Amino acid sequence: MSTIGIFGANGRMGRALITVAKEQQLKLTAATVRSSSDLIGVDAGELAGVGRLGLPLSATGTDSINQAGIWVDFTMPEAMLAHLELAVAAKKAMVIGVTGLTDAQYQQVQQASAHIPIVWAPNMSVGVNLLLHLVQTAAKVMGQTADIEIIEAHHRFKKDAPSGTAMAIGASIAKALERDLSKVAVYGREGITGERQQQTIGFATVRGGDIIGDHTALFADLGERLEITHKASSRNTFAQGALRAALWLQNKQPGLYSMQQVLGLADLS
Numbered sequence: 001m002s003t004i005g006i007f008g009a010n011g012r013m014g015r016a017l018i019t020v021a022k023e024q025q026l027k028l029t030a031a032t033v034r035s036s037s038d039l040i041g042v043d044a045g046e047l048a049g050v051g052r053l054g055l056p057l058s059a060t061g062t063d064s065i066n067q068a069g070i071w072v073d074f075t076m077p078e079a080m081l082a083h084l085e086l087a088v089a090a091k092k093a094m095v096i097g098v099t100g101l102t103d104a105q106y107q108q109v110q111q112a113s114a115h116i117p118i119v120w121a122p123n124m125s126v127g128v129n130l131l132l133h134l135v136q137t138a139a140k141v142m143g144q145t146a147d148i149e150i151i152e153a154h155h156r157f158k159k160d161a162p163s164g165t166a167m168a169i170g171a172s173i174a175k176a177l178e179r180d181l182s183k184v185a186v187y188g189r190e191g192i193t194g195e196r197q198q199q200t201i202g203f204a205t206v207r208g209g210d211i212i213g214d215h216t217a218l219f220a221d222l223g224e225r226l227e228i229t230h231k232a233s234s235r236n237t238f239a240q241g242a243l244r245a246a247l248w249l250q251n252k253q254p255g256l257y258s259m260q261q262v263l264g265l266a267d268l269s
């Protein structure tokens with residue numbers, strides 16, 4: 001079994017990853033934090049509240065990159081790109097869950113995948129990845145006449161909007177309907193907006209409290225509406241998916257892989 005490392009171990013997802021790695025008895029051999037962090041040397045299991053693991057947190061950098069073969073990154077876009085540079089230089093595989101990437105940042109991930117195997121996905125849960133297929137069926141059946149809106153809700157600490165998952169749902173629906181998402185997306189509404197344009201795909205964002213992650217795709221027609229909803233009740237579900245992706249990446253050739261491929265859902269129509 002490959003050795004696994006976690007960048008950004010002190011984040012919400014970093015701690016969930018440590019928890020799940022312990023539950024699944026995976027070979028977690030590195031957990032890193034910023035080089036300026038006071039947490040360096042603290043036990044990773046104690047940080048995550050799951051008891052001593054005998055794994056001290058180390059500083060992200062060239063000294064720690066060789067502590068693991070596959071690295072998991074749920075940090076922030078700029079930090080992730082710096083980690084990616086380290087991984088490419090050391091030929092390490094990466095699982096990336098970071099959202100809110102600009103097009104240019106996503107292109108940097110694509111370019112790095114010419115050198116190392118990478119899984120990038122805005123949502124690592126089984127349910128959301130199934131939902132990405134279900135919305136395509138709904139779009140094909142109802143999308144020519146129904147109004148399509150994507151509603152997402154997350155905790156008050158989230159920094160990007162709409163969520164990466166909401167964007168992926170929009171892209172999935174737009175693809176099924178052969179619409180260009182960049183032309184039909186409407187992000188929030190205010191003032192005298194006029195009547196709704198039928199071809200548009202609307203996005204609405206809610207931020208509050210400790211909501212872990214809710215997503216709804218709404219297909220609203222005259223006389224009926226269909227809502228397809230996913231609600232995450234624990235971050236461990238994302239961590240389980242990420243660690244499954246890490247194991248799946250063992251011995252893979254360089255390339256950019258999706259969670260659909262990891263879960264064997266890529267061929268669902």
Ligand SMILES: NC(=O)C1=CN([C@@H]2O[C@H](COP(=O)(O)OP(=O)(O)OC[C@H]3O[C@@H](n4cnc5c(N)ncnc54)[C@H](OP(=O)(O)O)[C@@H]3O)[C@@H](O)[C@H]2O)C=CC1
Nearest residue numbers: 008010011012013074075076079097098099122123124238
């Ligand atoms: N794909 C998926 O399934 C999921 C994706 N996400 C995404 O994962 C990302 C992280 O989410 P979450 O865990 O809630 O965020 P947190 O804010 O809890 O954690 C972010 C981590 O990144 C580190 N970090 C941030 N900026 C820097 C930097 N400049 N240099 C070094 N380290 C840095 C932080 O370090 P420090 O503690 O020192 O500040 C922290 O450890 C988001 O993009 C989120 O959308 C979240 C859940 C599921």
Ligand SMILES: O=C(O)C1=N[C@H](C(=O)O)C[C@H](O)C1
Nearest residue numbers: 099122123158163164165213
């Ligand atoms: O920031 C989060 O928390 C989450 N972010 C991801 C996203 O932006 O889609 C996935 C999940 O919903 C949690």
